Amino acid sequence: MLRTQVAIVGAGPSGLLLSQLLQLHGVDNIVLERQTSDYVASRIRAGVLESGTVDLLVKADVGARMLSERLVHEGFALGFAGRDFRVDLKRLTGDVVSVYGQTEVTKDLLAARVVAKGHLIFEATQVALEGLDGAHPTVRYTQGGKTREIACDFVAGCDGYHGVCRQSVPAAALQTFERIYPFGWLGILADVPPAAHELVYSNHERGFALCSMRSTTRSRYYVQCGLDEKLEAWPDSRFWDELRMRLPAAVAETVVTGPSIEKSIAPLRSFVVEPLKVGRLFLVGDAAHIVPPTGAKGLNLAAADVRVLYHALVEHYRTGSTEFIDRYSERALRRIWKAVRFSWWFTSLMHKFSDDPFNHRLQLAELDYLTKSKAAVTSLAENYVGLPFERS
């Protein structure tokens, strides 16, 4: 049987970052991942990092490539009613965001775990948690046809929305909060220069559209689509036509088209479970909460959970105190619910929910208000760059 202090299930950004920070602070850990390392390193997802996430990656010694390759954005644009309005993040908040793909963050974390000789076990299937209520939990898994066990003090469930950790908790011990949105995002990645040097979020009668990017030569574009849409119905030419129709004319003119290198449809949901600590299991990142991507908060929230948890565990092993690990759930949830609120609000403002023109008029009135009211646009900006971290 293997033995460690913290068994981490999942090698996504939250599992890898937690592993790296714990090891840097002398806390032994093992990461179990059901996919291969190559699969994990090539998954395409988020791309906008708050300064707090950037700082944590630097603290974890994985910031060097990010700091040299990221694109620093001091604002973004809101498109509506044929206009576009720039939200000047830097002027309104003094803060900025960084564009650096989650794929690159994951590659940097994987490389750092290899250099530090971290114990990562890939292609671990049939992961099962036992003894979470006692002092000595175990994690069982199968690899290469052999079943093995890890004895540990704590389990960190960093295994995403579909993972096994949250499902290992008796349903009566968790309260679930959920909103399913009646649409999804059809996204493509293409090696073409971005239409604008900052992100453009567009509210349009045909539905929402977003111009994003991963670098100065790689663009990420999305259009709101029905939940029953099939990718086969969206050849690249149809996607580009639909995107341009939904953007302000000045932005549409600058869209450079090209073959997609990835195309996918993602449903949108808001989801939170409480509490995030059950016995000796901590739920972290997407295992505990999902937000619609409109506010670019999913990856940033995962990093914020890790920040609270690694401090708590390090403090526990340093002093023997359980104060911070006992308060992990309460402290993480305070930030989570604010991000859930913001992501829900921004999604509600920018998407088409029905054919009812009353809703669209209300959205246009609120967008117009944002262009006139410093208070309103500052509220948007301070949530977008990430709220300050609370001390207690």
Ligand SMILES: Cc1cc2nc3c(=O)[nH]c(=O)nc-3n(C[C@H](O)[C@H](O)[C@H](O)COP(=O)(O)OP(=O)(O)OC[C@H]3O[C@@H](n4cnc5c(N)ncnc54)[C@H](O)[C@@H]3O)c2cc1C
């Ligand atoms: C398609 C998609 C697009 C997204 N786009 C954006 C975006 O544009 N902006 C944004 O901010 N956020 C976005 N997100 C959200 C963001 O990517 C997530 O919030 C982030 O990945 C959370 O990291 P995580 O480590 O908590 O979970 P994950 O990245 O989901 O990692 C979980 C890991 O656990 C592993 N795992 C699962 N089950 C098991 C098991 N039983 N045993 C062992 N390992 C297991 C998985 O293979 C995975 O490696 C997107 C998410 C998805 C799915």
